[in-house]
Amino acid sequence: MARPSQSAQRRKQLLPVIARTFAELGYRRATTAELAQRCKVRENILYRLWPDKKAMFVAAIEYVYQLSADIWQRILSEGDGKAGAALRLLQYEAEHYGESGLHPIIFAGLSDTDEPEIHEALEKMYGRFHRFIRRQIAVHRGDKGKRSSPDAELCAWAIVGLGNVANISRELGLLTDRRRKRLFADVGSLLLDGQSR
Amino acid sequence: MARPSQSAQRRKQLLPVIARTFAELGYRRATTAELAQRCKVRENILYRLWPDKKAMFVAAIEYVYQLSADIWQRILSEGDGKAGAALRLLQYEAEHYGESGLHPIIFAGLSDTDEPEIHEALEKMYGRFHRFIRRQIAVHRGDKGKRSSPDAELCAWAIVGLGNVANISRELGLLTDRRRKRLFADVGSLLLDGQSR
């Protein structure tokens, strides 16, 4: 045998560029030619690392999720006690949401394709984000949360929705940065608590 | 002169089909061939009614907005007094949101294109939806709304976000119909009132 493969390493190296390209251009407009150019390689090299364009996209989604998940995990562990973890996360997102420029990838595959693999990957990602947020809400509400309304699951979906409008409003220039921060902070904490009856 | 043009009438006739096709397939996947087939005409007929595909899409967006706006206007006028108008709208959307199958058109042009015309049309549509919702919130809150938090503008964006997750969760099968209804009803009314301090 000869020359050990560096494919895994190379994939890791290129993934950030790929993800950003998909996030910026969407699935269709991110042509393989464009992806290759931004990666500073030829197209067939990409095809040696992934079987097809779909796979590159799925990998990019995975990468974006991991990035967020790692940051959130860090914020959780930074807290002294467990108190206020949800609020800290909210505040972090209010301050930094969209900074990476990678989040629009969430929309990229939605109407752009009907590939089941992409469908599944998006479904998984939404599900994981939602479960994470939901758990934080539950912890935040504690015992008295049992009488809160709406329940944690719905409020978590609403917070996901907050992220979506944040993305869209950024793309279309509908909200200033200051207002977007307040959207996360104010509406976010309202959703966190719900309304106890 | 001879044979008066029926273009305007024909456009009106085809627009629902065009809008539905864009909503189902997104901008790119809704090819001119597919659009023509669903309209049961040849492609060049579409090109006699609109200058290009962009224009068809913009017209479709306009059409979808008008459809919603008309329904909302009807619901507003159906009310005896002005009381509870916002709640009636919310309840209607909880019950019927997504029925038309046309709402996903909102996402279709977001990552699919960078055409400024489409960008503008979407921006306008989001702006009009938001302004409408915002006004309803303000009316609903009345005078005491002045001390409500978060303010009506942000809550209106959050409700727009609710619509977005409703769309996405429908497309990805993340929420049952029952839960989606509760999402609108429960979280919606929470956002309507805000939290007075």
Place this chain on the structure above:
DNA sequence: CTATTTCGTAAGTACCCACTTACAGTATGG
């Protein structure tokens, strides 16, 4: 009737895109 314009059918064009193939260079294990 007839000139003019619209309407429908069919074919075509130029371009783009995902993906492939062919081949030369290079590093590593035996």
Place this chain on the structure above:
DNA sequence: CCATACTGTAAGTGGGTACTTACGAAATAG
């Protein structure tokens, strides 16, 4: 050292897609 795999370069291919052209038929104003 050399056979074997990996890595990079360059060109190509088949299919699709937005948009066009050509032309005959139908309809209406004068």
